[in-house]
Amino acid sequence: IDVEGKIVIARYGGSWRRIKPKVAAEHGAIGTILFSDPIDDGFVAGDVYPDGPYRMEHGVQRGSVLDMPQYPGDPLTPGYGATAGAERLAIDEAPTIMKIPVLPISYSDATPLLEAMGGPVAPRSWQGGLPFTYHIGPGPATVRLHLEFDWDLAPALNVVARIEGSEYPDEWIVRGNHRDGWALGAADPISGLVTLMEEARAIGELMETGWRPRRTIVYAAWDAEEPALLGSTEWAEHHGAELREKAALYINTDGTGRGFLNAGGSHSLERFITQIARDVDDPKTEATVLERLNAAIAANGDFEEAMRDDIRLSPLGSGSDYTPFLQHLGIPSLNLSFGGESGGGSYHSQYDSFDHYTRFIDPDFAYGVTLTKVTGRATLRFAQADVLPYRFSNLADNVSMYAEEIEEIADRMRQETTQRNRLIQEGLIELAADPTEPFVAPSPDEAVPHFNFAPLLNAIAELESEARAYDGLLQTVQAQGLSASQMARVNQNVMEIEQLLTDERGLPKRPWFRHQIYAPGFYTGYGVKTLPGIREAIEEREFELVDEQMRRISDAIERVNARLEEAAAILGRPVT
Template identity: 30%
Template sequence: MNSVASSHIYDNDQSSIVTAYHSIRDYVKERYPSLTTRKFLAAIVWSIVAVGIFNLIFLPRTSLGRDYRRLHFSALTKDETERLFLKALNEENNAGEQLRQYMKRQHLSGDGDEYVQYTMEQLRQYGLKPYKEVYYTWMTKHVESTVSVFDEQGSLVYSPSLLEVDPVSGVSSQGYHAYSGSGDVTAPYIFVNYGSLDDYRKLRNLGVDLKGKIHIIRTGKVSTALQVEHAESNGAVGVITYMDPSDDGKFTTKNGFEQYPDGPARNTSSVKRDTVLRYSQAPGDPTTIGFPSNRAVKRRKPHNLPKIPSIPMSADKITPILQRIPSSHDLNWTGDIEGFDYSCGPSNFTINLVNHNEAEVVPLKNIMYEIPGLLSEKVILGNHRDSLTMAGAADPGSGTAILLEISRAFGSLIKLGWRPLRTIVVASWDGSAHGMLGSTEYAESHEVDLQAHAIAYINLDAGVTGHNLDIVSNPLLDHFLIGASKNIPFNNYSDTKSLFDYWEESHLGSEKINRLGSGSDFTVFQHHLGIPSCNVGFHGDPNDSLPVNIGSSFDTLDWMERFVDPNYEYHGTMAKYLGFLALSLSEHEVIEYKVEHYAHEIKGYFNDLISIIPSSWWDRDVERGTSMSLAIDQVKYLIEQLLTVSTNFDRTAQLLQEQISVDYPWFQFYIKLRLAMNSKIIGNKAKDIDQMFLTNKGIKGRPWMKHLVFAPDRDTGDDVSLLPSLRESLADGEFDAFIASLQDIASALRRATKRLRL
């Protein structure tokens, strides 16, 4: 019956077509009775049809990559975008002028509205659309500090001025530690070297009385925040930090160099301001850890802060204090303070240390702009512009000048009709010098969106403090960093020498990329959200570079232009490099992270770690019937599985990118649709891979730090700890915690392997 019905419908359709044909034919005959006219019209119609068919057959072949840009109305191809970006920066270098403008204006954390307006106006002139995101953060403001030294009879013998004088402007200001405790304490004092855990362990083993003392600590090796924490946990009632000349390497007065401003050696009256907020545990507003500091937020009791007062002093002002420490234990500590043998003491003299800070809620202003892309992913590029001093030419002035140069080149591309494939977000952070406040509050505020769409965070910070290309990165970004460096002319060498060539020469034939610890604005993106991040700059080799005056009034424009980058060539090279890197990530149709490289890195970290497991642990049962050896072998097997799957994933992504670059005729549009869908699938999987290594409970003792592969070193702060939960439980001798961490790693490896399967 269905067959009969279908036949009836077909007959009706055929009859309708015939009827319509006859109707049109009769209309044409009636309207155009002349046969000649009808033939002419027929010829026109058939010509149009023929031209249409011809155009369809011979339409220019296009690749999916070109189609993406046509859909987004972008006038530039990927190659044109990269070439014209470099052209804009090769033809003009305004970094010097931008740094001079920066140095003219107030730029303390939470202050500097004039410079905020200047920055936004510059960005508007470039054709960009900047906006402000304001967060209301709990901060401390330094009021005053004093140090007085008394002899055994209680007589005042030394009361130094704590003012540091800018050698160029003559403006003076006291050094301070942001977030230091307020207090008025009088106590004997001791010298504790770098204030590391090893230094304190050595002193305790010698029976040195640490409690109730003011601890004097030389900066370096351990973050200032953890130096103060270590001191407090060992019974200190106050801390004084200073920079020892011996830590400046080659360029010291002992080695025959004049002090700045007469030469490149550090001026002994230089003071290093810093924060004592424990950002290696949790950066950002200490009253809103884990959530953003909005205007009406309900705050908690401040966390991650010391209770004892601390201040920085200069080497010349601390010298008379250290000289009053008598010889005692031979600790094998050395330095360049004259008249001091680097004994620990204690001294028979006492110090009265007064430090006064006031707490207040301060509006921080992040300056942002976005260049919207066609695809849903985002690439974020950021640098902080605030400082603890009115100077700050290197940190953060050089990075700010570079960021504005990158923005100028982006603006020139927009004027030529460029629209990025992926959205590019550029940020000028506020409050970083106090403990990465602006970046952390932003990321906590936009956490869901960032984890869903951000594929990379590129951090700048102190862009130029020396001549050594210094890169720390998530392994997923390594090949992007290497690839971009090969396209950048180094300084003024044009085509004869690339940045990659210079990089290899500097590291004796191989590029060197370290892993991310903490101390800058990448912290929240990498360690809390699992967004692959990197930090890049021209910095110094500790043994053969100029001393860096970060946090000091001696971080001047004069120092930058006389000793570091007189022609701003390193600034220009860094602008080209980081902008090109952002474009590489934005304009590449497929997210090619090279996950296999990441898996190999994890394998190496794990093999290094199991080599230091105590022999007594190997025969202990993890659970009934399962030994430590079996548990280790299981994790090794999971790593090998990840390697196998990631190798296939990378190969598929590479093949997909090659196919996306192929031109196809119009009638093979279905191939492009398939490629577009596969690209989206690959991209979603790649974007999620680093987040597979996050743990909701966080690292033991530091729940804000979520990443199982990387974390700031628990004991030094700025360095990186690889597989931190495992490493810390080993260091603490906690077998059960080690097993729990081993299980967390195994679960993460399973998640990552499952996510990468195609």
């Protein structure tokens, strides 16, 4: 399919919106039109607004198409805060700014364009919900795409409040949610922002009694999240050195709905968030939030996961304000919401209104209140803990699982490549093709080599041992009592462990992303890639990068192992 010099029309879905014009531009397209198809969030999914929650025919989904998998934030100040006097790139030098025009439209406006297209019939998986057959093109339809852009600089205004800690003022809990939206923004972001405001109000009432948190709490309402995580990223970059020294946890929300707890974040926080979910009641049942979540996991067929001791936190990719804290600075992070029973098609459109939210999403705000109970407990328990409640055995368990996944990917790719190359070389693919249709024979792929996973697997085995030793010793020593000196030394030691999983050199082709365990995929956008340096080198067939990425991830894990050994020694473990 040749898109050179053409305008591409693409459905939302399947990957993050920016990936579609990105790939189109890489192949020579001069413009992209994006539309929301009714098969995804329109009349095929359910009744459309105003009768139901799904996207009506004139609903347009907005959204940024900056290349955030390279770096988020101000495109003109990569890696440093966009303050008034900051040095800025020229607009045509900024690598994250899309080089071709992109326009979102409704499925009503997409209909005449799609109906006028000819060429081959689109594959079944590309067909949508409109009442005609979709064709690939090119043409014979033509379209004129005219967009205008405002390149003026404007300030992004974060609202930040700080409550000084009474005992550990230099250990921070940062709690954030963005405050800007594409239109009315009832669900995204206001439903999340009001939970932050309610949490802060409750803590304010506590303070009126004379109470003060032991650690400093920072509340932030980020501006300009929607264009490119601007407010949070520039703030985190500008205060990066201080955050690396002081931040023990970042807790993010970004809207919420009705149903089950959605929890993602640093795996060392799994036991912590599980204990909170056990202590908060679901507002519509007689069960706890944890019991209801595990019931849903079991009902969906994953009994083993439902029986796991702790909630498995989803690894974080990108798409919200945790990104600069976790993946650039290495601050332990959580992203929390409720959902699963409040689907709809208002996302990023003018229909994301108070009316839509209160009729279809969380009509009595019961789950918004519940999210406040979850996040409020998370903030306060971290702020008040004697020893910061990380549990590193969970980190080891998940990293081991990711390594196994990548070994399986490499083995499967090797087998599939061998089989496919044989089909090509023996002419079997061409022979099996329909002779009445145009056919271009594919080229063979490079054979997938065998990779040396031993350094990574050895580092993970040691991580499992060191984490088990630290977690077990901490539990024993806490029961006996810790001295103030021990608590202070251990906390300073383990606060920095997430940072040890970063590498200042960053990932290939995108040095801003430093975390070696979690990153958004270069071609998935929001979607996470775990052990990203190795995984993407294999998936993208850049095999020459694998050994170096294997070393970097192994070295990062070894740094954690050494730090856990130090922490255990503070708790009284004999040094061997």
